[in-house]
Amino acid sequence: MKKLFALLMALGLLCSPVWAENPDKDIIILFTNDVHCAVDENIGYAGLAYYKHETEKLTPYVTLVDAGDWSSGGIIGTISQGRYVLEIINAIGYDFAVPGNHEFDYGWGQFESFARNLKPGFTSCNIRDLRTGKLLFAPYKIFTYGKTKVAFVGATTPESIVKSTPSTFMDENGKYIYDFDGETTGEKLIASIQKAVDDARAEGADFVIVVGHLGEYEDVTDVWAVPHIVPKTRGIDAFIDGHSHEITPALVFKNADGKDTLVVQTGTGLVNIGKVTITTAGEVRTELVNSVDGKDENITALVNSLKARYEDTLSAHLSKTAFDLRAKDDKGDWLVRDRETNLCDIIADALMHSSEGTKTGKADVAFMNAGGIRQNIMAGEITFRDALNVLPFGNTVCICEVSGQVILDELEHGVRLLPVNSGGLLHVSGMTYTVDASIPTPVKVDDKNMLIAIEGERKVKDVKINGEPLDPEKTYKVVSINYILREAGDGHIFRGAKLIEPDYAVEADAFAHYLKTFEEVPETYRAPQGRLKIIGE
DSSP: OGGGTOEEOSSEEEEOOTTOOOOSSOEEEEEEOOOTTOTTSTTHHHHHHHHHHHHHTTOSOEEEEEOSOOSSSSHHHHHHTTHHHHHHHHHHTOSEEOOOGGGGTTOHHHHHHHHHHSTTOOOOSSOEETTTTEESSOSEEEEEETTEEEEEEEEEOTTHHHHSOGGGGBOTTSOBOEEOSOOTTSHHHHHHHHHHHHHHHHTTOSEEEEEEEOOSOOSTTGGGSHHHHGGGOOSOSEEEEOSSOOEEEEEEEEOTTSOEEEEEEEOSTTSSEEEEEEOTTSEEEEEEEOOOSOOOHHHHHHHHHHHHTTHHHHTOEEEEESSOBOSBOTTSOBSTTTSOOHHHHHHHHHHHHHHTTSTTOOOSEEEEEGGGOOOOBOSEEEEHHHHHHHSTTOOEEEEEEEEHHHHHHHHHHHTTTTTSOOTTOEEEESEEEEEETTSOOOEEEOTTOOEEEEOSOOSEEEEEETTEEOOTTSEEEEEEEHHHHTSOGGGOOOTTOEEEEEEEEEHHHHHHHHHTTOSSOOGGGSSOOSSEEEEOO
């Protein structure tokens, strides 16, 4: 685990290189990461704007940066495809931004619109057009504070391809045309970051801050995460991070020269504001601000005006429930990513129910990926706001025909990380299956974590469809979202799938329609129904 590699401290403090031109006044870098549309939750954007203004009273050297994932993950993003959030962050006045994987959720066209209309634009040293070999954005930007120059290097996780929608990065023939310098060793990404750092130093930067949407966890893509990258780089004074939603005031790693490098991350949803200070003595400090004592009136008014545009739609009554429907536990940790929950069951049933009204008729199986389920529904009234909070990504529902063997393969791919959390875990309707978590995964994936083969004993056992053993040779009708069935989301490829009912509903609408069939959610959904059994943990 990362704590074997680093020491977590309440406050970071490192000295700059001896060649640095120290500033005449403190340089303060405020930052956000993984806001995920929490525009007025926790500190909120109005609180951030207020704190920025107050900080500017202390020093003229204030820069505001974002480390990605602001445009989706909540209602205001879903309803506007991120445009309303863009309007807010432009009004606050960011100076630097790195795209997170979720900035691609609305397709390449909308991502290009973000890149054009975001006031500071995007910076990233590793988003590349494979047709030309060139970067899409500048790899770094240098800001001057008096005589001191600080470079900000941007980096975006190669996980973007499978954590957003893989087809976004392909041409019409399914060939990748964009990449993030990702491969299985991580060396290509490291080289891109190091080149940007070296180039910035050569251009005269006294300090270099990497702003990365990369993450600090260790799993199948740990070669793209900070604990792997920092020890193999040099010349970085601090690393502003995102993606893994960790609250990290100051994590210290030794770089390739044996020198300390600070890593800082705020968590998610603006529970904190990140703060990096370069002092007049050339010291680099990192910390988190967890509360502010005011709100910016203009940003408050803007947020309220944007939300008023869709409030009536969101308040529409759907049903009520006497018990909680769970995606997370009370601490906010994911439940749906390593087990079945009652919310998983009702969502999968909603997809199944939606298929009944199509010309092709009711599907045999419904799949819902764990990563697409984002919030709890608590006991009480259920509104359309709840449906959108749970399923905020705007995926469409479709039906395909696939062989039983393909179903077996995709189930195996979905559980390959168990007992570790995985957004690719498939929740089901019309099916039951058992997973032996003690068996090492036989799944082979490529450098983008896409399923390529299954070799060895399988973790998935005893698969039944409507009570009957699955037949690998039989063709089944599967209903799911386009992200899973057609766009290789979470690395699911569904080889040979035949599309028979395309994009006939939006996932949140299908869920809302199913909830409206009940005056009150049936008691059968009070607890998980035993569709996914996990043994060997």
